[in-house]
Amino acid sequence: MGDKHRVRFEPVGIEIEVPEEQTVLRSAFEQGLMLMHGCKEGQCAACKSFVLDGDDIELDRYSTFALPDYEREEGFTLLCRAHVYEDVTIELLNFDEEMIRSGLPIQQAVAEVVSITPVTHDLRHLVLRLIEPAELMFFPGQYVDIAVPGTDVTRSFSMANTAGALEFVIKVYPGGVFSSFLDGRLAVGDRLELTGPYGVFTLRDAPDRDVVLVGGGAGLAPILALLRSMAERGIRRKGTFYYGARTRADLCFLDEIGALVARLPDFAFVPALSEDEWDGEVGFVTDVLKRFETDLRNADAYVCGPPPMVEAAMPVLESLGVPAKHIYYDKFTTTGGED
Numbered sequence: 001m002g003d004k005h006r007v008r009f010e011p012v013g014i015e016i017e018v019p020e021e022q023t024v025l026r027s028a029f030e031q032g033l034m035l036m037h038g039c040k041e042g043q044c045a046a047c048k049s050f051v052l053d054g055d056d057i058e059l060d061r062y063s064t065f066a067l068p069d070y071e072r073e074e075g076f077t078l079l080c081r082a083h084v085y086e087d088v089t090i091e092l093l094n095f096d097e098e099m100i101r102s103g104l105p106i107q108q109a110v111a112e113v114v115s116i117t118p119v120t121h122d123l124r125h126l127v128l129r130l131i132e133p134a135e136l137m138f139f140p141g142q143y144v145d146i147a148v149p150g151t152d153v154t155r156s157f158s159m160a161n162t163a164g165a166l167e168f169v170i171k172v173y174p175g176g177v178f179s180s181f182l183d184g185r186l187a188v189g190d191r192l193e194l195t196g197p198y199g200v201f202t203l204r205d206a207p208d209r210d211v212v213l214v215g216g217g218a219g220l221a222p223i224l225a226l227l228r229s230m231a232e233r234g235i236r237r238k239g240t241f242y243y244g245a246r247t248r249a250d251l252c253f254l255d256e257i258g259a260l261v262a263r264l265p266d267f268a269f270v271p272a273l274s275e276d277e278w279d280g281e282v283g284f285v286t287d288v289l290k291r292f293e294t295d296l297r298n299a300d301a302y303v304c305g306p307p308p309m310v311e312a313a314m315p316v317l318e319s320l321g322v323p324a325k326h327i328y329y330d331k332f333t334t335t336g337g338e339d
Helices: 023-030 069-074 097-099 177-184 218-231 252-264 285-292 307-317
Strands: 004-010 014-019 047-054 057-059 074-079 082-084 088-092 107-118 123-132 143-147 154-158 167-172 190-200 210-216 239-245 267-273 299-304 327-329
Touching: 057 074, 069 074, 069 267, 088 239, 123 177, 123 190, 123 218, 154 167, 154 218, 167 177, 167 218, 210 218, 210 285, 210 307, 218 239, 218 252, 218 299, 218 307, 239 252, 239 285, 252 267, 267 285, 285 307, 299 307, 307 327
Parallel strands: 004 088, 210 239, 210 299, 239 267, 299 327
Antiparallel strands: 004 014, 047 074, 047 088, 057 082, 107 123, 107 190, 123 167, 143 154, 143 190
């Protein structure tokens, strides 16, 4: 075991001790601090920060798209890759102080498969029952890492539930490591190892602000968790859920979404199809968003779906008035074209 060093986060004034063998982000997680993050693999830049003091920092392998060489030379770092070998002070560039302090410590868990149900040609509804521990504390919208048995591979999946059995909506990719396991080998009764919770895609307590949800594909899972949570808690906020799919066959959970929205006063559901004709909205979900909305200055936006959709939605939401600090998302990256 290596030494531990003090890491101070500004401007929030929080300090933790970080072992040399552990990344700063992982150590923060284990101590209940939920720092801004995304892929946890040095690819997405969500955890990019600036080193104010101290320079004895080494980084695990990362993408120079997330941290170009010139930025590293200027003092930027990726918390998910950073190991510190002296006391350091780090400036958080993207943070939510309320979320940081409300973080839940990361846990290891074992769960048993209850069901695996195809809900479209490439989406599976996976339900797990927790074995040890019997309960996993998380905020609706967060995710866990699931290990593929017999490998060192893990994949990140958002929970669609708010309590009880864990539910996931998982997209299968041809040749994907987890996809092949899910569709080819995983069976009811099998056990899986989980680690979590992670993620900052959770509903902020802002009763005076509207809510805009933008989703696509398996990004439905955390949004479904937010809708379920809002309905259960009786939250009364004006909002709209925009969901993008290619064809009618790619839509799922429509009955439940309709029932949830019916329980939420002044809330609407707008599905859009990009490659099919029907009575509903047609086009990319971002184009539909622009047709429906004109002023979102008083809105919080939550975006989850394929990375291209997330990238396209961000500037659209900002152009409609959503402050960048009020756009929340979990950007999952793919590994070699896999899930």
